[in-house]
Amino acid sequence: MVFSTTKFIEQTVPEIKKTIGNELAITALSGGVDSFVATALAARAIGQNLYVVYVDTGLMRKDETEKVKIAAKNAGIKNLIAIDGKTKFLGALKGVTEPEKKRKIIGEMFIRIFEEEAKKHKVAYLIQGTIAPDWIESGGLGRDTIKSHHNVGGLPEKMHLKLCEPLRELYKHEVRALAIELGLPESIAQRQPFPGPGLAVRIVGEITEEKILIVQDACEIVENEIESASKTGKMEKPWQYFAALLPTRTVGVRGDERSYQYTIIVRAVKSLDVMTVSFSHIPHEILERISTRITNEIRSVGRVTYDITNKPPGTVEME
Numbered sequence: 001m002v003f004s005t006t007k008f009i010e011q012t013v014p015e016i017k018k019t020i021g022n023e024l025a026i027t028a029l030s031g032g033v034d035s036f037v038a039t040a041l042a043a044r045a046i047g048q049n050l051y052v053v054y055v056d057t058g059l060m061r062k063d064e065t066e067k068v069k070i071a072a073k074n075a076g077i078k079n080l081i082a083i084d085g086k087t088k089f090l091g092a093l094k095g096v097t098e099p100e101k102k103r104k105i106i107g108e109m110f111i112r113i114f115e116e117e118a119k120k121h122k123v124a125y126l127i128q129g130t131i132a133p134d135w136i137e138s139g140g141l142g143r144d145t146i147k148s149h150h151n152v153g154g155l156p157e158k159m160h161l162k163l164c165e166p167l168r169e170l171y172k173h174e175v176r177a178l179a180i181e182l183g184l185p186e187s188i189a190q191r192q193p194f195p196g197p198g199l200a201v202r203i204v205g206e207i208t209e210e211k212i213l214i215v216q217d218a219c220e221i222v223e224n225e226i227e228s229a230s231k232t233g234k235m236e237k238p239w240q241y242f243a244a245l246l247p248t249r250t251v252g253v254r255g256d257e258r259s260y261q262y263t264i265i266v267r268a269v270k271s272l273d274v275m276t277v278s279f280s281h282i283p284h285e286i287l288e289r290i291s292t293r294i295t296n297e298i299r300s301v302g303r304v305t306y307d308i309t310n311k312p313p314g315t316v317e318m319e
């Protein structure tokens with residue numbers, strides 16, 4: 001069945017209005033298309049009764065906070081509340097290596113920060129951009145938990161905010177169509193997905209500040225090279241493309257000396273609904289450019305690999 005963006009907006013705006021009533025609400029803006037669309041719908045529904053909150057977890061892409069502030073301003077969001085949560089998130093994740101534990105800690109930390117903010121403004125509702133794959137993969141109703149998405153399975157059992165999730169039944173391509181209909185800029189509508197737990201699920205094992213900087217730089221190189229190759233027609237633009245860091249070090253040689261350094265995995269996938277994906281066929285010369293740039297520009301990385309696993313049996317993110 002064809003998805004009608006106009007009908008969806010016509011139905012959903014009054015529904016949000018009815019749910020929130022005369023209460024106040026917070027929207028969790030992460031910078032991705034889902035949360036921007038949820039925020040735009042909520043703003044239409046309840047206007048001045050909405051607080052828009054962005055949390056910098058310290059696990060964001062390079063320069064992300066600045067980019068989100070600019071994107072929010074361009075999208076007409078004037079009263080963005082930007083919270084620096086780096087110390088709290090990294091403190092709580094110190095020494096944690098188990099993927100589900102990381103996800104639960106992050107999910108809970110987000111909620112506690114939103115609750116603190118809600119208390120200040122006497123807010124009753126949290127409006128989130130949760131979409132279908134988030135709750136399907138988080139398990140329940142006889143389904144196995146593939147991974148607890150931070151905004152679903154990662155939520156704490158006890159929370160003081162009531163949830164409103166207007167995009168719950170939608171898939172990413174439908175949310176992108178809504179973004180266009182709502183007049184959001186192309187750069188947001190077409191932005192590649194970024195997981196709520198951020199680089200925590202792209203650093204396999206323990207998270208350290210050193211590793212965060214490595215993945216941020218590696219992700220930026222992968223993004224730049226793939227975007228420029230796609231723009232010049234050298235390859236099809238993947239659904240998602242990024243770098244992840246393995247905890248394993250391998251032996252190499254730099255100049256005349258032995259090195260023993262980290263390994264980066266480059267991941268690029270194509271998909272429609274992200275329930276299944278296949279790895280992108282990137283021309284070898286582009287992979288070579290990515291590998292050369294990563295090992296030249298990030299001196300603590302000595303090896304770069306390309307992930308050729310589909311989903312299933314892999315998932316998009318490493319954890």
Ligand code: XMP
Nearest residue numbers: 148149150193194195196197274315316317
């Ligand atoms: P996986 O790794 O499950 O990812 O194949 C499917 C899509 O979801 C994104 N992802 C998340 N998004 N919260 C999110 O908002 C999460 O906890 C989360 N985990 C994965 C992932 O980037 C991919 O687009």
